[in-house]
Amino acid sequence: MASIDIQHPHSKTPAQARKAVESMAKKLAERFDMDYGWDGDTLNFSRSGVDGKIALLADKLRVTANLGFLLSAMKGPIEQEIRRVLSEKFD
Structure with missing residues (x-):
């Protein structure tokens, strides 16, 4: 079993960060049938x-x-996509 551990800095308020993460989660849930x-x-x-x-x-x-x-087997591409989305939402 492979694991991912990514830390990404942000300067958003707690409410802004929560809203951005919620938005990402909704898209993931729709796209990948994720709970x-x-x-x-x-x-x-x-x-x-x-x-x-x-x-x-x-x-x-x-x-x-x-x-x-x-x-x-897809760990690399999955990590790249997570980093891309985090940069898009939090930079």
Whole structure:
């Protein structure tokens, strides 16, 4: 099982950061049939083959995910896409 751990700085207010993460989660849910929900300042998401979290910290986001066997082979492209979306939403 492969894992992803990405930290991305941001300068948004907590409300702005939460709104941006919620927007990303909705798109992921529609595109990949993913379930998600908030636990405090952490958004948990899952679907077959992946379990992960996006933690909202004061000055950064931390994205962690465990990829199942089939998605492990796609770790590189998945990380690149996460970084691209984070740059788009938080830079």
